[in-house]
Amino acid sequence: MSTARxxxxxxxxxxxxxRPPAPPVPRDYRRSGSLGPxxxxxxxDRLRDYRAVVHFTSAAGLxxxxxxxxxxxxxxxxxxxxxxPTAWAPDAIRSGVDSAALEGTDAVITACHVAIAETGTIVxxxxxxxxxxxxxxxLPDYHLVVVRRQQVVAGxxxxxxxxxxxxxxxxxxxxxxxxxxxxxxxxxxHGPRTLEVVVTR
Amino acid sequence: MTFLGMPARNLVxxxxxxxxxxxxxxxxxxxxxxxxxxxxxAKRASVVAELPDWAQLRASGAAIKDAVLADLDxxxxxxxxxxxxxxxxxxxxxxxxxxxRVVTGLVKATGTAEVIKVKSMATAEIGLNDxxxxxxxxxxxxxxxxxxxxxxxxxxxxxxxPAIHKGRAEIRDLFRREMPGVDxxxxxxxxxxxxxxxxxxxxxxxxxxxxxSGANFAVADSGALVVVESEGNGRMCLTLPRTLVSVVGxxxxxxxxxxxxxxxxxxxxxxxxxxxxPYTSVWTGPAEGQTSHVVLVDNGRTATLSDxxxxxALRCIRCSACLNSCPVYERTGGHAYGxxxxxxxxxxxxxQLTGVRHNQTxxxxxxxxxxxxxxxxxxxxxxxxxxxxxxxxxDVRAANAESAAMRAVAWAMSDSGRWSRLLRxxxxxxxxxxxxxxxxxxxxxLSAWTDTRDLPRPPQQTFRDWWESR
Numbered sequence: 060m061s062t063a064r065x066x067x068x069x070x071x072x073x074x075x076x077x078r079p080p081a082p083p084v085p086r087d088y089r090r091s092g093s094l095g096p097x098x099x100x101x102x103x104d105r106l107r108d109y110r111a112v113v114h115f116t117s118a119a120g121l122x123x124x125x126x127x128x129x130x131x132x133x134x135x136x137x138x139x140x141x142x143x144p145t146a147w148a149p150d151a152i153r154s155g156v157d158s159a160a161l162e163g164t165d166a167v168i169t170a171c172h173v174a175i176a177e178t179g180t181i182v183x184x185x186x187x188x189x190x191x192x193x194x195x196x197x198l199p200d201y202h203l204v205v206v207r208r209q210q211v212v213a214g215x216x217x218x219x220x221x222x223x224x225x226x227x228x229x230x231x232x233x234x235x236x237x238x239x240x241x242x243x244x245x246x247x248x249h250g251p252r253t254l255e256v257v258v259t260r
Numbered sequence: 261m262t263f264l265g266m267p268a269r270n271l272v273x274x275x276x277x278x279x280x281x282x283x284x285x286x287x288x289x290x291x292x293x294x295x296x297x298x299x300x301x302a303k304r305a306s307v308v309a310e311l312p313d314w315a316q317l318r319a320s321g322a323a324i325k326d327a328v329l330a331d332l333d334x335x336x337x338x339x340x341x342x343x344x345x346x347x348x349x350x351x352x353x354x355x356x357x358x359x360x361r362v363v364t365g366l367v368k369a370t371g372t373a374e375v376i377k378v379k380s381m382a383t384a385e386i387g388l389n390d391x392x393x394x395x396x397x398x399x400x401x402x403x404x405x406x407x408x409x410x411x412x413x414x415x416x417x418x419x420x421x422p423a424i425h426k427g428r429a430e431i432r433d434l435f436r437r438e439m440p441g442v443d444x445x446x447x448x449x450x451x452x453x454x455x456x457x458x459x460x461x462x463x464x465x466x467x468x469x470x471x472x473s474g475a476n477f478a479v480a481d482s483g484a485l486v487v488v489e490s491e492g493n494g495r496m497c498l499t500l501p502r503t504l505v506s507v508v509g510x511x512x513x514x515x516x517x518x519x520x521x522x523x524x525x526x527x528x529x530x531x532x533x534x535x536x537x538p539y540t541s542v543w544t545g546p547a548e549g550q551t552s553h554v555v556l557v558d559n560g561r562t563a564t565l566s567d568x569x570x571x572x573a574l575r576c577i578r579c580s581a582c583l584n585s586c587p588v589y590e591r592t593g594g595h596a597y598g599x600x601x602x603x604x605x606x607x608x609x610x611x612q613l614t615g616v617r618h619n620q621t622x623x624x625x626x627x628x629x630x631x632x633x634x635x636x637x638x639x640x641x642x643x644x645x646x647x648x649x650x651x652x653x654x655d656v657r658a659a660n661a662e663s664a665a666m667r668a669v670a671w672a673m674s675d676s677g678r679w680s681r682l683l684r685x686x687x688x689x690x691x692x693x694x695x696x697x698x699x700x701x702x703x704x705x706l707s708a709w710t711d712t713r714d715l716p717r718p719p720q721q722t723f724r725d726w727w728e729s730r
Contacts, residue, residue, distance in 0.1 A: 063351075063352040063353055063354045063358060064352040066354055067336075067352055067354060067510070067556075067558045067562060068333050068336070068337075070558065070562035070563075070566075071332050071333040071336075071562055071565065072333060073562075073566065074562050074563070074565040074566035075330070075332070075333075075565065076566075078330070078331075079330070080330070081323075081326055081327040081329075081330035081331065082323060082326070082327075083323070084320055084323040084324050084327055085316065085319050085320055085323060086320060087313075087316045087320075088313040088316040088317045088320055088522070089312075089313050090521075091521070105535060108535075109538070158466060158500065159466075162466065175536070177535070178535040178536035179535065179536065180536045185547070185548075192548055193495065193498075193499040193541075193547070193548065194499050194500065197492065197495050197496065197499055215521050215524050215525050215536075216521035218521075219517065219518055219520055219521040219524070220518070220521075222517075223517055223518070225542075226484075226543070226544040226545065226547070227542065227543050227544065227547045227548070228540075228541070228542040228543075229495065229539065229540070229541055229542075230524075230536070230539065230540035230541075230542075231538070231539060232534070232535070232536035232537065232538050232539075233538055234538070235490065235491050235492035235538050235539065236490050236491070236538045237404050237450075237454050237490055237491045238300075238421065238490065238532055239403070239404040239405035239408070239421050239423060239491075240404070240423075240428050240431060240450040240453055240454070241292070241295060241296050241299075241427060241428055241450070242295075242296040242297075242299045242300050242421060242424070243299070243450055245450045245451050245454045247451075247454070247455075247458075248404065248454050248457070248458055248490075248491035248492055248493070249402075249458055249461065249462075249465070249491050249492035249493045249495070249496055250491070250492025250495055250496075250538070250539060251492075
């Protein structure tokens with residue numbers, strides 16, 4: 060193995076020859092902070108394009124909005140990431156759920172780390188207690204995620220900046236989908252087939 | 261064909277003109293391809309037009325990749341150190357066979373009889389599924405299109421959608437025939453087909469304990485790996501099994517996390533024509549108690565790096581915009597290229613990975629129209645590179661009919677009397693093609709020309725004679 064390593068490194072040295080310095084990288088695209096705050100209306104529009112369900116509510120109305128969404132869904136067995144405030148979903152189970160149990164779960168509730176208006180993307184930090192381990196938001200067929208208004212940033216560069224140092228991430232843009240049959244988009248394959256997003260104003 | 265040195269079975273096929281002729285005769289294939297590539301071209305164009313800074317992102321993406329290539333060893337060592345520090349075991353492989361051997365060894369060590377796979381071009385390139393099968397391990401492809409290819413014992417024909425050559429009715433028939441436990445009344449509605457795949461694979465995701473992935477990006481300074489996908493099969497494979505082996509080409513690096521702000525805009529819009537793909541997974545070192553291995557693969561990449569005029573092919577982020585836009589690809593499909601990397605990028609990458617000696621027809625599989633360069637999100641000048649590779653092919657070819665003809669013409673043209681006599685002699689060709697005023701078919705070796713296009717019938721008078729008589 061170490062032979063392979065040293066040989067590949069030697070091949071690179073030989074391939075690069077006298078090694079002229081690489082030209083500087085131009086960075087004149089719209090960088091982090093250049094677009095101002097994220098537009099939540101645009102964020103919601105983008106999400107709806109992906110066939111996600113989007114609601115707006117106030118901080119005070121959050122618990123009712125979540126309860127109403129779960130009722131509409133007919134979800135009985137509801138799990139929340141361990142750090143999700145009790146007030147959001149008082150009856151949700153918050154610990155001791157393994158993969159087998161998650162398979163039988165009707166709904167999962169989490170918060171998020173950051174959201175992107177321009178692309179309708181929500182990013183989870185799996186080391187954050189209110190977002191939970193990866194399997195939590197993968198195995199149930201329905202994911203309800205709460206996005207606080209101030210978490211919505213304008214573009215991808217803003218989100219990448221906000222995610223510096225976050226070790227384990229999932230970027231979610233709508234429910235799972237495939238375009239593998241005649242390049243026609245079908246929503247709902249292996250991941251949650253329904254994504255419901257509650258944005259607090 | 262005998263291969264000298266590196267075996268390259270997944271990068272070389274039949275000569276392109278031979279394989280293309282068969283593909284062109286398949287009307288169903290051409291209908292499937294025209295429909296699929298037409299759809300994706302329109303989607304791509306509309307989401308690319310939305311970004312006012314697309315040109316700047318593209319220039320930046322190209323420059324970031326060039327910076328990595330210019331100091332590839334430095335970035336690889338940095339990446340390795342970051343991985344090791346966080347508990348990932350790093351392996352290196354010089355060629356396809358060594359890479360397949362390393363992965364197979366790691367898989368066998370777990371004692372599993374089955375692995376689940378995230379769609380990965382690198383594992384297709386190294387022929388991993390065959391190597392695993394030889395070792396008694398079944399590899400289950402979990403991407404829908406890869407699954408279609410695997411169930412049909414078929415070959416991939418597109419980088420992003422390996423089953424693009426199959427229509428929905430063909431897929432329904434295949435699932436009915438080959439998918440264990442499938443509904444015998446399955447329809448050809450894409451929704452129903454996706455649902456059938458979901459049911460079939462769900463059990464695999466929750467029971468198979470070893471996964472193999474590739475990576476779209478590898479971040480040198482943190483050791484983060486990134487997988488960009490749509491269906492959630494990637495998340496399943498990366499999350500649930502206890503052992504994860506990731507096969508990563510050495511050109512997949514970006515220097516820093518912040519650089520992904522460029523590529524996570526360029527890739528989804530170029531690839532599926534979406535503002536963002538449904539799921540992107542990022543992990544930095546083993547996540548949640550997993551065991552994690554990374555296999556860094558050369559397999560011709562350092563040879564590609566050694567040619568300054570061909571090196572930029574290593575910028576490729578495997579979006580497949582060039583395939584979707586190429587008039588040649590749209591007509592021949594991917595199989596004609598004989599490589600896991602088809603289309604315009606395949607025509608410049610495959611011959612460089614294998615050495616042009618082993619892949620002499622692909623640099624000619626293009627009309628040089630240039631649309632591939634226009635749509636490339638990392639600005640790879642594919643047309644110029646094709647011309648460069650054609651020169652290399654000519655250099656390695658032994659004297660053949662074409663070079664003999666060129667030498668004869670050079671001799672004739674070096675003397676004006678000789679040249680005039682030869683041109684007049686060309687009028688003898690008027691004996692041919694009287695009916696249509698075109699010559700449709702000539703005997704070998706001239707048939708090399710007339711096999712693919714007509715030859716105009718020579719005029720009654722040469723230009724020189726006309727000029728002198730006016």
